[in-house]
Structures are given as C-alpha cells and as structure tokens.
Amino acid sequence: MTNLVEIKGLKIYYKTLRGDAKALDDVTFTINDREILGIAGESGCGKSTLGNSLILLKPPMKYVSGEVRLNGERLPIDNTVEMRKYRYKKISLIPQYAMDALNPTRKIGGIIKDLVGQHRVKYEEIEGRLHERLRMVKLSKDILNMYPFELSGGMKQRLVLVISTLLNPDLLIADEVTSALDVSSQKAVSLMFKEFRDEKIVNSIVFITHDIAVLYQIADRIAIMYAGKVVEIGPTEEIMKNPLHPYTKALIKSLPNAGIRHTHQKLEGIPGHPPNLINPPEGCRFKDRCPFASDECLNEPPLVEVEPGRYVACWKVKGR
C-alpha cells in the first residue's frame, strides 16, 4: 500500500492571550492511497485544526514544527501564498458548515463560475464535467439556475461535494459534512463520498466527524484523536469491534443505537472533561479520565504499532 500523504511530528498551535493552545501536538500518521480515513474524537480534540492545517493556516493558528508530504513532495503549509498551488487543485477541503456558507444572493451556477475563476480555470472547461458530476449525485442541472436556499440540506451537501472536487484533487478533506443532516440523508451523502473515491474522482478522503457511527459505513481506517494527539489508528472493523486505547473503548461504548446522533454527548462512565490545551497535563493526556492510569502514564506514551496496521498510544496496551 502506498502513501498519498505523510504527516510527521506536526505541531499547530493557536496563539491566545493566555498562551498557546496546543491543538495539534506532535501528530504523525499517513493517509494511504485510495483510502477513506475517518478522524473521530470529541469536540475540541483538534480534528478541524488537522484538516485546516493542510489547506490554510489562518491566524491565530500557527505552524510550530513538523512536515506534511503529498506524493513525496513537501507541502509549504507554513506559507499561505505558496500553498495556493495545492489548495483546491490538489487538496480540497469542505469546511464545517460549508453548505451554509454558499453565497445566498448568487445563483449556484454563478457561485461555481466565481470559484473556478479564482483558480484561473474557465467555466467552459469544466462545464461538461460539472453536469456529469451533478448527475452522479442525483442533482438536476437546473439547480445551477437556483439559489442555495432553494435546496434541502442533503442537496446542498451533495452540491458542495461536487464543487469541492471539480478539479479532481488528490485529497479531499470533509469536515463534519453529515452532522447537520437527518439520518437517511446522512447515509446517502456519505455513500456519495465513497462513490467519488471508488470512481477515482479523488484519490483519498479524510472524513472528519465526532460521530464514529457514520465512519462505520464508509471509512477503511479510523484515527482517533484526543486532546491534540492521535491516540489510535487502525482498520475500521478492528477499531469498532476491538478498540485498544481506553479512550477509543469509551467512545465506542458511548455509541447510542446505530443512527441516533449524539452531538457533544458526554462520555458515559468516564469522569471529567478533556484537558485545557493551553496547559495540557504532562504524560498521557487522557490519564485523568482513564480507569487504568498508573505512574507510568506520567510519561507520554508514543504511538506505536502494536499489531500489524494497528497503532496505539497507551502504555497499558500490550504487544509492544
């Protein structure tokens, strides 16, 4: 299996008056070619920061250290101008709430013209592709003559998928794209993302969600984040059926019956809250909520391969 993206020791902080919030703190993992990698974890653990850092570092976000490679080439993620040649063309992001950010005063065809124009692509060049993609997501091309408010949430999200992939990027990052949808639209939309990968419109997809149940349907692998760190990565089936990190176990245990949404749900049976990222605890960041914590957790556990393809950052997980 080849890697599309390699992320090594990435640290991205937010500058605040009280000090730096260490939102991504020494994150290392790869995104395989042709995979859908799900990223899950509670609100505030750094999921959006991870997605945004591969596109645009907006203040107060700041690059601290680490590197990101796309097809072996180092990305200038700390240089917003140089990143222009990758943004949208090679890496495309659907930010959180993207469907609500479509210009309400402009018809959809106009919105798309403006967007591709900003990337110096003529609308006529992508028009045929646009129509074909709209067909793929079961939208009529008549919507190009409509305003965003005339579309339902599910339709808007499918449109956003089409718009974000018009230039056939290598990597698509989708941030909470199903969170505002009802359960049946959630499933339809997430399966369309999968179809775009299967049809090779994009190479790989990073699918960010706090709702791990959504990932079960579409992700090949899942990375679990906690307090700015990746604490576990593995194949979806194994993460869901045999979670190894105590935090992943708690997340899976907290899943309500399939399909029921649990936004900002507090983890059942685990006292406490995620730590403040300005002054995170020494050692394992989960230790204060972990039923298995002991003195060794005062040292930070590295993310290591405990079984082939399964990476866990916990001193208690054997096999190391």
Ligand SMILES: Nc1ncnc2c1ncn2[C@@H]1O[C@H](COP(=O)(O)OP(=O)(O)OP(=O)(O)O)[C@@H](O)[C@H]1O
């Ligand atoms: N503009 C900001 N200024 C300061 N700190 C920030 C800012 N945005 C995010 N953070 C910090 O970064 C951490 C990670 O935020 P991020 O949005 O990446 O988390 P998330 O997992 O995507 O959560 P959510 O699902 O709520 O969006 C937060 O806990 C917060 O401490």
